[in-house]
Amino acid sequence: MVNFLIIIFIITLLYMAKNDVIKQYIFILAFQGLILFVVALLELKNIDIPHLLLILLETLFFKGVFVPIFLYRLAKRGKLRRNYKGLLSGNASIGMAILIVIVSFTIAHAFHDQQLQIKYFTAAMSAMAIGFYIAVNHKDIISHLISFLVIENGIFLLSLALGSEMPMFVNAAILLDIFTTVLIMGMFFNKVQQYFDEALVDKLTHLKD
Amino acid sequence: MVINFFIVSILLAGAAFLIKNRNVNHLLVMAHSLFTLYLTIYEFRHLGEIQAVYFRADSLSIIFLTVLSLVTFMSSLHYTSYTVRGEVPMSFVNIHNFSTILFNTAIVGVLLAAHFGVLWAMIELTTLTAAMLIQHDRNETSMEATWKYLFVCSIAITIAFAGVLFLGIATQEAQSFDFSFDSIKSVASILDPNWTKACFLFVLTGFSVKMGLVPMFNVDIDAKDVSPSPVGAKLSSILVNAGFVSIYRFYEVFSGTEIHQWMNRVIIITAIISLFFAAVYMLKVRNIKRLLAYSSMEHAALAMLAFASGGIGYFAAVFHLVLHSLIKSSIFFQIGQLHNVFGSKLDIDIKDYLKVNPVGGLVLLTGFCSIIALPPSGMFISEFLIFQSIFESHRFWLLALSFLLLLFIIYGMGSRLLTIIFNDDDTGHKPNTKNARIGESLVQLGVIVAVFYIGFFKPTFIVNMIQTAVQTLP
Numbered sequence: 001m002v003n004f005l006i007i008i009f010i011i012t013l014l015y016m017a018k019n020d021v022i023k024q025y026i027f028i029l030a031f032q033g034l035i036l037f038v039v040a041l042l043e044l045k046n047i048d049i050p051h052l053l054l055i056l057l058e059t060l061f062f063k064g065v066f067v068p069i070f071l072y073r074l075a076k077r078g079k080l081r082r083n084y085k086g087l088l089s090g091n092a093s094i095g096m097a098i099l100i101v102i103v104s105f106t107i108a109h110a111f112h113d114q115q116l117q118i119k120y121f122t123a124a125m126s127a128m129a130i131g132f133y134i135a136v137n138h139k140d141i142i143s144h145l146i147s148f149l150v151i152e153n154g155i156f157l158l159s160l161a162l163g164s165e166m167p168m169f170v171n172a173a174i175l176l177d178i179f180t181t182v183l184i185m186g187m188f189f190n191k192v193q194q195y196f197d198e199a200l201v202d203k204l205t206h207l208k209d
Numbered sequence: 210m211v212i213n214f215f216i217v218s219i220l221l222a223g224a225a226f227l228i229k230n231r232n233v234n235h236l237l238v239m240a241h242s243l244f245t246l247y248l249t250i251y252e253f254r255h256l257g258e259i260q261a262v263y264f265r266a267d268s269l270s271i272i273f274l275t276v277l278s279l280v281t282f283m284s285s286l287h288y289t290s291y292t293v294r295g296e297v298p299m300s301f302v303n304i305h306n307f308s309t310i311l312f313n314t315a316i317v318g319v320l321l322a323a324h325f326g327v328l329w330a331m332i333e334l335t336t337l338t339a340a341m342l343i344q345h346d347r348n349e350t351s352m353e354a355t356w357k358y359l360f361v362c363s364i365a366i367t368i369a370f371a372g373v374l375f376l377g378i379a380t381q382e383a384q385s386f387d388f389s390f391d392s393i394k395s396v397a398s399i400l401d402p403n404w405t406k407a408c409f410l411f412v413l414t415g416f417s418v419k420m421g422l423v424p425m426f427n428v429d430i431d432a433k434d435v436s437p438s439p440v441g442a443k444l445s446s447i448l449v450n451a452g453f454v455s456i457y458r459f460y461e462v463f464s465g466t467e468i469h470q471w472m473n474r475v476i477i478i479t480a481i482i483s484l485f486f487a488a489v490y491m492l493k494v495r496n497i498k499r500l501l502a503y504s505s506m507e508h509a510a511l512a513m514l515a516f517a518s519g520g521i522g523y524f525a526a527v528f529h530l531v532l533h534s535l536i537k538s539s540i541f542f543q544i545g546q547l548h549n550v551f552g553s554k555l556d557i558d559i560k561d562y563l564k565v566n567p568v569g570g571l572v573l574l575t576g577f578c579s580i581i582a583l584p585p586s587g588m589f590i591s592e593f594l595i596f597q598s599i600f601e602s603h604r605f606w607l608l609a610l611s612f613l614l615l616l617f618i619i620y621g622m623g624s625r626l627l628t629i630i631f632n633d634d635d636t637g638h639k640p641n642t643k644n645a646r647i648g649e650s651l652v653q654l655g656v657i658v659a660v661f662y663i664g665f666f667k668p669t670f671i672v673n674m675i676q677t678a679v680q681t682l683p
Contacts, residue, residue: 111403128371135364144360151367158374191344192356207353207431209494 002042006119009035009157010101013123013130016150017097018090020082022075025146026068032153033063043160058175059156067149067182074186075142083143093137100129120161127154141189149182210255211264211321214248218314225306229299234306235289241310242282245317249274252321263389265323268678269457272527272671273320273450276534280446281313283652287542288439290649294549305345305440312338312443319451325373325388325458332369332419332455335448336362342440343432354431361428362418369415372408372459379404394462402468409472412459413479419452421445421506422513423483430490433502434554438545441498445505445541446534453512453530460516464682476517481610483510488614491621496554497544500625501537504580507618508533514611515595522598523679524672529591531671532579535660536588539653540576543569547629549644551637556625560637563630566645570630572653577626579657581619587664 012028012035019025037059044055075081088096104125108118131151135144218241225237252266252274259265266274288309292302315338318331336359344355376393382404383396397405418425433441460472487507494500512529515522544554546569551559563570579586582593599608663671 132364141356148360148363148367151364155367155370155374158371159377161374161378189356191347192352207350207357207434209490209496209499 002039003119005035005039005042006123009039009123010126013126013150014094014097014101016146017093017130017133020090022080022083022142023072025083025143026071026075029071029146029149029153030064030068032150033059033065033068036063036153036156039157040160054175062175063149063153063156070182070186071142071145074145074189077190078142080140080142083138083140087137093133096133097126097130100133101126104129117161120157124154124158124161127151127157141192145182145186145189210248210251211260214244214317215314217244218310218317222307222310222314225310226303229303231292231299231302234299234302235285235292238285238288238306238309239282241313242278242285245274245281245313246278248317249278259323260321263324263327264318264321266321268674269454269527270320272531272674272678273447273454274317276450276531277313277316277320277447279656280443280534280538281309283538283542283656284439284443285309286652287442287545287649288437290646291437291439291545294644301345301347304341305437308338308341309443312342313447316447316451320454322458323390325376325390325393328455328458329366329370329373332416332451333366335419335451336366339432339444339448342443343436345437345440346435350435354428354435358428358432361425365415365418365425367415369412369455372411372415375404375408375411379408390458390462394465397462397466400466402466405463405466406468406471409459409463409468410475413456413475416452416455417479419455420449420509420513421452421483421502422509423479423486426483426486426506430499430502430506433505433541434496434498438498438541438548441502441544442538442541445502446538449505449509450530450534453509453526457516461681469683473517473519476513477604477607480510480513480517481607481614483507484514484611484614484618488617488621491618494621495556495625497547497556497559497625497629498541498554500622501540501544504618504622505533505537507615508537508580511592511595511611514607515598518595518598518602518604519683520598520601521594522602523682524675525591525594525598527675527678528671529588529595531675532587532591532660532664535656536576536579539572539656540580542653543572543576543650546644546646546649547573550640550642552641553638556629557636558638559629560635561631561633564633565640565642566650568647568650568654569645572650572657573626574630575654575657575661577622577630579660581622585661585665587660587662590664590667 009032012032016025016028019028037056040055040059101122105122107125108121128151131147131154134150135147138144221237221241225234228234228237249271253271256266256268256271288305291297312335315331315334319328319335322328322331340355340359343358344351377388379400380393380396382401383399385392385396414424417423418429421429429444433444436444463469463472483506487503487510490503491500494503508529512526515529516526547559547562548554550566553559562573579588582588596608596611599611
């Protein structure tokens, strides 16, 4: 079951790399939050109640509901439907994402580590690298915000590689990170839109040497 | 005590956010700086004592806590004047002072943390609070800088967090599930070197954004440029120190393992590339605040070169960062004044500063002599020790390359600052001498003279503190 969910997660990453519709990005982020919740529930068997509640809060409520709604409102207010076309086209982006997954798997395999759960490591590294790819490939600020959340999902999966011994602070830290950063980034996103006609990185060129 | 400090800080920050009386608001920030100094003295008396499970002071914390108290106190004084001169709206002051108190508190947390998770969380908090400080002026450039800073720092801190997780995977193999420095250090020698290398690489990359080093340095430069000078001073001094301490904690834990030399090589690569970028940009940049920001990058890189060279280099790195913090913050404060006098940050608009504002000009001149490590400035001694350590590590190519890059840096710095100080042609902006504050300049001059004294006479107390701080390193 977990393997199946991880594969679905990786497929969502590939779709994200190709996608350019903001609504779909947001839907996929919510779906990833749900996947992460089920994976964590299945994997962390010896988990205590406070820890479980924290993960529930982090994945299902926060990643699955709160952040997508917040992003949807931001996009609606900014009248954003599609992100600006990236440097690489959709098919090339899928090719790039597949390459990232293969490289991540190869690296995970190369470690030959008993403790390391290859499936988590592959998915985590793929999510982080594809997150970076989305940030680099797209010029609009909302894509950057989404790429950050994809990277955070990768970090969550990486924390699952620590298994049921995962210290509670790891989850608390991820939660704090997303909560504060997304909120503050959201606030600044609105501000940036006030000062610049379009929320494009290309417009942010006032600072030069 | 640490918990009390955090509680009082949060209360003071809340009060700074709400109170509309300008003077009372500024006093809150000064009171917080003095409270930080009190905490420093308390921690000095309780060295090595674990507090609230996750915190403990060592000599390194005390050294940088002292610097933090001094710089934040001076910064609060200068910000008071900045708000009066610039007619800054009260709502801006509220947010600035609120963020300043939280920013300083987060730095205290970084310096006192004895647990990798807490250390990371505190660094994260510095990002959020620094972002609020950078957006102070709320115009196009400050919004741009804030957005970039927030985004790149968030990514960088996430990378550092991945490093902490790699450490978690490594310690799990050693059946250790505690992330405290002591616990990790006790099992460090049996950790899988592949994981510890990955951990260090990610942590160095992530925290490079705080030290202003390659690869994440660029947002740091923008932040120091657009923020008010008192904020730029803090970002160039105490935040650099916090970045250094964060990297130091990981380095110290792994220094007794087989990856020690590998870590040194990685640090040297990062530092020398940073020095190269600093040299290139300092030759071309016309904006004085950006010039100073690149200069901070240069000095952070020099400190890391010494650190990776080992031996006397450990001492030199810490000593250099302490002196740099004091000098750089003083110059930043003076640049704020210079900006007010000439209404520009560009070197072509500013001329004959020594004549226009003699005390301010003297600050800039002595600051320049210090920052390029001209004898008998204190930084001459620390840089001498840095190069001695590189020489003793037999990396002669590194020594030659560093000297070459420093030549370019000194030329870049000198050609800009000396033109500002001495050039008396009338092509610049018309100065408004009413904005020159002799009192402020005298405070800055006092700090620079103190650095001359510390560097040259090396007071035993300071030397002993730094030696104790680095004695755990091989």
